[in-house]
Amino acid sequence: MxxxxxxxxxxxxxxxxxxxxxxxxxxxxxxxxxxxxxxxxxxxxxxxxxxxxxxxxxxxxxxxxxxxxxxxxxxxxxxFDSSAKKARLIPKRLVPVDHQLLVEYVIKMIANRNLPISFVDWDETKLLLDRLSEAVGPGISFNGKIAKNHLQAAAGKVKSAIADEMKNKLISIKLDSASRHNRHVLCINAQYCIRDEIVIRTLGILEIKESQTANLLKQKIMNTLTSYGMTLDQVFSMVVDNGANMLAAVRKLKEELVMLSLREDDDSEKNFESNDTLTASL
Structure with a gap:
């Protein structure tokens, strides 16, 4: 049964x-x-x-x-009862941070640690930055484009500060070029005195994609100096390696400076003659 x-x-x-x-x-x-x-x-x-x-x-x-x-x-x-699992409580902590500090930290990671600008778009970075942005305030966000704009603005401020330092000073320019993995760069440094101390500032690290002729190098150097408000008559000396194109570029800059001086002398003579004529007429 x-x-x-x-x-x-x-x-x-x-x-x-x-x-x-x-x-x-x-x-x-x-x-x-x-x-x-x-x-x-x-x-x-x-x-x-x-x-x-x-x-x-x-x-x-x-x-x-x-x-x-x-x-x-x-x-x-x-x-295993998933419904019985308790949600993890994340403690809230008071950390002094605002939008300016958040931007500063991101820019320093890019500039000082050689991180690519795209690192702010990495999934792991966005998880962290989104939490911090939410804590800072609504409407604050980060992506590669925004980080690039902030980086350019910060670079502009540094460039303006260097330009103010070099104003009306005699400058020694140091030039050097390098090649690696088929990439060619020209480094332009400025050396001058501030309160009896010699300082060196990097004015530019330029990637050269064309043939590095003397005329091209001369133009790149002139454009860089002009972007800082400098004139050739501020240049006290130029230090270069023994590359033929670099030496030729320096000679062309020297010729440019001589021509500039001749034009200034000619203008001064014309102004002097004009003043003499005006005085005689009076």
């Missing part, structure tokens, strides 16, 4: 089974053939796992990975 198990008895059996260890439960589904052990948790699966010597831990891992549904049913997997 078949016996029907009541709900209360079924729950009792389930509690009794759950009180057993994983090792005890797993042994019910491991067959033994002498010292050899084999999987018998699902006779219909034709599972071929066999071990020359019984290792219950390996069988438990096998049951969980290859027979997950039966492992859950037989109590070899702990039931």
């Amino acid at each position: 078949a016996t029907k198990i009541s709900g209360s008895n079924g729950n009792a059996n389930k509690r009794a089974r759950s009180a057993r260890t994983f090792t005890e439960i797993a042994k019910d589904y491991i067959g033994l053939d002498g010292e050899e052990a084999f999987c018998k948790i699902d006779p219909t699966s034709e599972c071929k796992l066999r071990q020359p010597k019984l290792d219950v831990g390996n069988f438990i891992r096998h049951f969980r990975s290859q027979h997950p549904e039966l492992s859950t049913e037989y109590g070899l997997l702990k039931e």
Whole structure:
């Protein structure tokens, strides 16, 4: 005669089974053939796992990975209730930061640590910056374009400060060129005195994509000096290597300075003659 198990008895059996260890439960589904052990948790699966010597831990891992549904049913997997998981509470901390400081930190990471401008668009960076921007205030955001604009503005301020330092001073210009991985750059430095101390400022690091002729180098140097409000008559000396094109460029700059001086002398003579004529007429 078949016996029907009541709900209360079924729950009792389930509690009794759950009180057993994983090792005890797993042994019910491991067959033994002498010292050899084999999987018998699902006779219909034709599972071929066999071990020359019984290792219950390996069988438990096998049951969980290859027979997950039966492992859950037989109590070899702990039931996980995702709804019962509590949300992690993130503590709020008071940190003195505003929009200006946030921009400053980002610019320093790009300028001082040689990070690419695109680093602000990296997923990990955006996670951090978005949180900080949200704390700073609504409407604050960062991306590569915004970072580039801030970087250009900061560079403009530094350039203006250097231009003010060099105003009406005699300057020694140092020129050097370098090549690496088919990229050619021209570095222009200025050396001058501030309060009896010699300082060196980098005026520009220019990538040269054309042929580095003397005329081209001369024009690049002139454009850089002009962008700082400098004139050739402020240049006290120029220091270069022994490259033929660099030496030729310096000679052309010297010729330019001589021509400039001649034009100024000619203008002065014309003004003097004009003043004499005016005086005679009076």
